[in-house]
Amino acid sequence: MFFASDNGAPVPEPIMDALTRANQGQTLSYGADAPMARLRTQIREIFEAPDAQVHLVTTGTAANSLALALYTPPYGATLCHRHAHIQVDECGAPEFFSGGAKLLLVDGEHGKITPDTLTSALTQTDGSVHSVQPTALSLTNVTEAGTTYTTSELTALCALAKSHGLATHLDGARFANALAATNATPADMTWRAGVDVLTLGGTKNGLLGAEAIVLFDPAKSWELELRRKRAGHLSSKMRYVAAQMEAWFDGGYWLDMARHSNAMAARFAAGLASVEDAELLHPVQANIAFVRLPAAAHARAKAAGAVYSDLGGGASRLVTAWCTTPDEIDALLAAFRG
Amino acid sequence: MFFASDNGAPVPEPIMDALTRANQGQTLSYGADAPMARLRTQIREIFEAPDAQVHLVTTGTAANSLALALYTPPYGATLCHRHAHIQVDECGAPEFFSGGAKLLLVDGEHGKITPDTLTSALTQTDGSVHSVQPTALSLTNVTEAGTTYTTSELTALCALAKSHGLATHLDGARFANALAATNATPADMTWRAGVDVLTLGGTKNGLLGAEAIVLFDPAKSWELELRRKRAGHLSSKMRYVAAQMEAWFDGGYWLDMARHSNAMAARFAAGLASVEDAELLHPVQANIAFVRLPAAAHARAKAAGAVYSDLGGGASRLVTAWCTTPDEIDALLAAFRG
Amino acid sequence: MFFASDNGAPVPEPIMDALTRANQGQTLSYGADAPMARLRTQIREIFEAPDAQVHLVTTGTAANSLALALYTPPYGATLCHRHAHIQVDECGAPEFFSGGAKLLLVDGEHGKITPDTLTSALTQTDGSVHSVQPTALSLTNVTEAGTTYTTSELTALCALAKSHGLATHLDGARFANALAATNATPADMTWRAGVDVLTLGGTKNGLLGAEAIVLFDPAKSWELELRRKRAGHLSSKMRYVAAQMEAWFDGGYWLDMARHSNAMAARFAAGLASVEDAELLHPVQANIAFVRLPAAAHARAKAAGAVYSDLGGGASRLVTAWCTTPDEIDALLAAFRG
Amino acid sequence: MFFASDNGAPVPEPIMDALTRANQGQTLSYGADAPMARLRTQIREIFEAPDAQVHLVTTGTAANSLALALYTPPYGATLCHRHAHIQVDECGAPEFFSGGAKLLLVDGEHGKITPDTLTSALTQTDGSVHSVQPTALSLTNVTEAGTTYTTSELTALCALAKSHGLATHLDGARFANALAATNATPADMTWRAGVDVLTLGGTKNGLLGAEAIVLFDPAKSWELELRRKRAGHLSSKMRYVAAQMEAWFDGGYWLDMARHSNAMAARFAAGLASVEDAELLHPVQANIAFVRLPAAAHARAKAAGAVYSDLGGGASRLVTAWCTTPDEIDALLAAFRG
Numbered sequence A, B, C, D: 001m002f003f004a005s006d007n008g009a010p011v012p013e014p015i016m017d018a019l020t021r022a023n024q025g026q027t028l029s030y031g032a033d034a035p036m037a038r039l040r041t042q043i044r045e046i047f048e049a050p051d052a053q054v055h056l057v058t059t060g061t062a063a064n065s066l067a068l069a070l071y072t073p074p075y076g077a078t079l080c081h082r083h084a085h086i087q088v089d090e091c092g093a094p095e096f097f098s099g100g101a102k103l104l105l106v107d108g109e110h111g112k113i114t115p116d117t118l119t120s121a122l123t124q125t126d127g128s129v130h131s132v133q134p135t136a137l138s139l140t141n142v143t144e145a146g147t148t149y150t151t152s153e154l155t156a157l158c159a160l161a162k163s164h165g166l167a168t169h170l171d172g173a174r175f176a177n178a179l180a181a182t183n184a185t186p187a188d189m190t191w192r193a194g195v196d197v198l199t200l201g202g203t204k205n206g207l208l209g210a211e212a213i214v215l216f217d218p219a220k221s222w223e224l225e226l227r228r229k230r231a232g233h234l235s236s237k238m239r240y241v242a243a244q245m246e247a248w249f250d251g252g253y254w255l256d257m258a259r260h261s262n263a264m265a266a267r268f269a270a271g272l273a274s275v276e277d278a279e280l281l282h283p284v285q286a287n288i289a290f291v292r293l294p295a296a297a298h299a300r301a302k303a304a305g306a307v308y309s310d311l312g313g314g315a316s317r318l319v320t321a322w323c324t325t326p327d328e329i330d331a332l333l334a335a336f337r338g
Helices: A013-022 A034-046 A060-071 A093-098 A115-124 A151-163 A175-182 A218-230 A239-272 A295-303 A326-337 B013-022 B034-046 B060-071 B093-098 B115-124 B151-163 B175-182 B218-230 B239-272 B295-303 B326-337 C013-022 C034-046 C060-071 C093-098 C115-124 C151-163 C175-182 C218-230 C239-272 C295-303 C326-337 D013-022 D034-046 D060-071 D093-098 D115-124 D151-163 D175-182 D218-230 D239-272 D295-303 D326-337
Strands: A053-057 A076-081 A102-106 A133-140 A167-172 A197-201 A211-215 A288-292 A309-312 A315-319 B053-057 B076-081 B102-106 B133-140 B167-172 B197-201 B211-215 B288-292 B309-312 B315-319 C053-057 C076-081 C102-106 C133-140 C167-172 C197-201 C211-215 C288-292 C309-312 C315-319 D053-057 D076-081 D102-106 D133-140 D167-172 D197-201 D211-215 D288-292 D309-312 D315-319
Touching: A013 A239, A013 B013, A034 A053, A034 A211, A034 A239, A053 A060, A053 A218, A053 A239, A060 A076, A060 A093, A060 A133, A060 A167, A060 A197, A060 A211, A060 A218, A076 A093, A076 A115, A093 A102, A093 B218, A102 A115, A115 A151, A133 A151, A151 A167, A167 A175, A175 A197, A175 A239, A211 A218, A218 B093, A239 A288, A239 A315, A239 A326, A295 A326, B013 B239, B034 B053, B034 B211, B034 B239, B053 B060, B053 B218, B053 B239, B060 B076, B060 B093, B060 B133, B060 B167, B060 B197, B060 B211, B060 B218, B076 B093, B076 B115, B093 B102, B102 B115, B115 B151, B133 B151, B151 B167, B167 B175, B175 B197, B175 B239, B211 B218, B239 B288, B239 B315, B239 B326, B295 B326, C013 C239, C013 D013, C034 C053, C034 C211, C034 C239, C053 C060, C053 C218, C053 C239, C060 C076, C060 C093, C060 C133, C060 C167, C060 C197, C060 C211, C060 C218, C076 C093, C076 C115, C093 C102, C093 D218, C102 C115, C115 C151, C133 C151, C151 C167, C167 C175, C175 C197, C175 C239, C211 C218, C218 D093, C239 C288, C239 C315, C239 C326, C295 C326, D013 D239, D034 D053, D034 D211, D034 D239, D053 D060, D053 D218, D053 D239, D060 D076, D060 D093, D060 D133, D060 D167, D060 D197, D060 D211, D060 D218, D076 D093, D076 D115, D093 D102, D102 D115, D115 D151, D133 D151, D151 D167, D167 D175, D175 D197, D175 D239, D211 D218, D239 D288, D239 D315, D239 D326, D295 D326
Parallel strands: A076 A102, A076 A133, A133 A167, A167 A197, B076 B102, B076 B133, B133 B167, B167 B197, C076 C102, C076 C133, C133 C167, C167 C197, D076 D102, D076 D133, D133 D167, D167 D197
Antiparallel strands: A053 A211, A197 A211, A288 A315, A309 A315, B053 B211, B197 B211, B288 B315, B309 B315, C053 C211, C197 C211, C288 C315, C309 C315, D053 D211, D197 D211, D288 D315, D309 D315
């Protein structure tokens, strides 16, 4: 009964097998290898974006910060939700990578920015030389609250951003879960909606450590290469990073895993209806549930071996993964029910 | 006949097996896992340093830059050899991680700093407010020229550095090869010689991507944690990084591999004596050889399928790895001989 | 009728005379001059702080950012009021000087932080490696809303800050006005209240461009020297900066000017009571007034030649200076009355 | 007998008078004042550059670093002479302002870069992702060795730089002295020679503290504004900075002063021929002399009250200023002669 995070899960067999397959002979390093070449082609096909540039790193924080540094100069600012991972959980990485640009915070219920809250946040600066200059909007799908943006919501936000001269970044640490939840295509969820750069996360959905920065503006590619190297994020033995992600895409395996973890969270949310005094704090739309429960319920679950995050005041965060089983969900619910 | 780099080699079986063993069940992330705990203990034992702190990253550039940022404030300077990896091959990573500190370059034959050249380099600054303030010395063993420092050489340089108030960093991207070449113990090569922080490289000696920052001053550990996170170098699924290195140390396997690659380079150097007009540019003391050869010799080797780096003017760099075979060396020499 | 800012005022005669007096013969540069030596002594006496270190720069933004950089490492955070000058009006200077540290925003009516809002703001981070680490509190007196902190309020906030391990900075861009408003001594308003470093502003109170960073912890002095030089804020002809401030302190002239500008703002606030539909948005406690007025009143004042800042919705900011006359205030009020 | 630096000189009467004239009434701040508007026009006329943008700061270090930050991204590099002020005397300011870009050092006798040494320095990087990317060349005229570049030398170096894709910066801390020495026009010495951005120094030639960044590419102006503000270098009471420089240009006063200080250095150099065992270390082409003398000569000069910098080994640097008198030169020479 492990619900602490989807990054606590093991790696599925097909990914491990891909590592073994990639482990043949000697090859040029730093991305001049066959798995990287194949992955690049694969991502371009999956995203219907023949000119997209693909760069791999091993953590989501690196992917987000490198992507944003391309679009936010030191005197610029990135707008993001008040609870965005880049604001709350990256120890200032966006500020580090950008040379000290600010994050300007946007409100919004259930972790979601709306056109109204974005418009309101843009009044934090006045355009004068005394203010930082907003240059980018960062959206997250699946959000930190476990909710999702539809493609039409993303499209509206990107259009508003562009009308203010902002570039657009999508933090897709759980991009597969967002696709699975909304049945959108990768293209619809990104460049067709107006997204300039995507952080495409694999680590939270079964990989050892692989995240792709997908640039829909290929002109930014060389700058990204230099920033990645300079940040120590150019892996010499890139084949082992690329091979993970190649196998992940293969046959739609990434979406299969995401659908499964989403389904487990949905099972949990549905079952919670019959738990006394349980309250969902946000709609459960992907693989994360925020719930408030009586202390006794928590105590029973912990005693039964459940692992998840306590947020104070009886609130908790639970995350399902590709390997979560219906039995685990049911056992957790049973413990909550008492 | 692949001699382009030791980071082009595949990963040996025992390391792959360790990944499989680590891939069991769910676990807490960000280093709160069993392999990381075991590795920390292992490194403390191997280095006879019970208080040492160990932090993992996946690239050598990250390890070097994070280590140096602890000891070089933005207004400081790190002294290093003119051809050090941190100066030449990291796209300015030390400057990035330190917030713009300078590298001050030290001369020295065959990639090695001497007390004389270090003393001379220290005169580049005058201690006034107009100068950056030297705060650290970075040494590399094995050097970029393929040579090694003995422990007594390191001890003398560290003592000189400390007498000028400098902290000391050892870039051990090929630390195992340096140990194998000199028969020094890990402790003798590091803290007993006066080294404050070690970049202990595994990637060039058989791992997929794992480097340890070993802090002999544990008080720096929390700052390093924060800087690592902020730089996007805190792997969530740390167990897969730690497990690689754990298996690497197991039974001295790291040194076995290093001894082998060193032996292959020595075989090459010895055989070169019988190649007409061949010249070694630096003593071959570990697993790298720099050689100047006639164009015809290069042409024959390339035609035979040899892969290595050309440096211009007939000079080349060749690197052996754990998987290099005597047959490959002999075939290369045969091609050179014509 | 100029109320746009106190930095639009000319420089009073005694300050200009001091420049002329300092302009004798040749002297060593970079602060090794007689006016700087005298000023240092003078500030130590005025602040009853014999060990304080004094460093001059020419802008308030530089003074604030250099002071904060001493106490906020890149992975740290400075807490400040949501409307603090360092957050709103310095184009990200604190982020630049600190290497990308965050500002964490604190709420509070009328520009003032309270123990409650500070306590609440400290919950924005959780102390884990994923969060930036709060390391400093920056207070402003006179606040951006034109209100003042009493020494007991400052003392309580500094004590709370220290109990959380935070250093304390006071942005005293209008420090003289705060002293004049509260009748506090310089020592009571700073180190006795628990302030570690003060930005002591002269430019808004009659100087051409001179701000002192007063360090109550002298151990930080050398680092400040280096950061100041590195930021291009070490003036070679320091005597002309020091001489301004020396004359300003002389005979309490700084406080005379501040008392005058405060009195002019008080006259304005008092007179506003008889202006129909006029509303003060914040208490007028120093030399700044925020007022909401009907459009017709604004139109009459502008037609009469009044210059001040419009904030939207009928709200305006008016600032008095050492040279503001009672007649100007009365003329403005008359225009508002119509 | 003060020869320590030209920044030890007092400020001439016409400049002080200009401050008094500027000190009338209240005005908008941050550069929206009449003296700044007039100065902008004046510089455009003097440089025959109607589109040039002019931004003032108060120190040369700030001017150089801000100018370079426009042309050198964090992953870039500025090439400069090994002894350039930006490398040796600014405590790492270019690295700070650029976000950690490197300076790559160029050799050259007497402080001057040549096409050959520049070409050679460009081989320090290989264009790969592992290297920083050279993006700018910074030249200094008058050089740190007291020599000057002719306009044809500058033209050749700028052309070579541009052929490698580098932008060009001229550090003109002593620009007036360079013009006076070479009889070049401001346009010929800058944009006609291929210079993109000029640091035009006034402080070493009579001003209290005023340096202009002259952008020959006006498209960079807004970015410079933001970087200047963010670095704390936007003076609120700009009129006092602008007025200094306006009076300096007026009637060619800047060149009169420079011609005088150059003439004083020439008088010194000529007189030195009759000083036994005296040796000029560099040609004296402007207002700086480097000389090696016997210890006894130095002792006599110091005893007579001469102030100048000792560089070790009997070498010294002497700088003349607008206020240096022939009598002072003669007295110094007499003391040297004994």
